[in-house]
Amino acid sequence: MSLRLYKRGKIFHIRGSIAGRQFRCTTGTSDRKKAERVKTEVEQRAWQRRFDGPGAGLTMAQAFIEYLDADKSDRFIARLNDYWQDTLVSEITPEMVKRAARKIYPNATGATRNRQVIAPTIAAINYCSELGWCSRIKAKRFAVDAKAKTPADL
Secondary structure: OOOEEEEEOOEEEEEEEEOOEEEEEEOOOOOHHHHHHHHHHHHHHHHHHHHHOOOOOOEHHHHHHHHHHOOOOOOOHHHHHHHHOOOEHHHOOHHHHHHHHHHHOOOOOHHHHHHHHHHHHHHHHHHHHHOOOOOOOOOOOOOOOOOOOOOOOO
């Protein structure tokens, strides 16, 4: 079964399956020509993923879902998922991860950026690499200023 366009209200939607994978999504437009282009792009991505393997179309949203399904910590994932959304894992570089940390937490310390952005993002990607879906990634952490602690007196 291929993908078909249908109208729901004024907006066109896509429904169908390609290579055993079900699709149901909106095109976001009421123009039939634009909707046809969106449908074609979705079909091309689906077939490309079919031929290139499971990790070819792996998005960060999918990586986070797999990471959470493995009972890993969900502590900072929601905010990261909002930032990365449908970015392909194969396109992510260590510098992009550091830029994301600066953008999500502009006034935070290096330790906060490391803990809340870099570590969970890298962990999700590397978990998917253990499944054989993508390559591992390493990113240099931000510098952390250790606070001097005064010893306690008795």
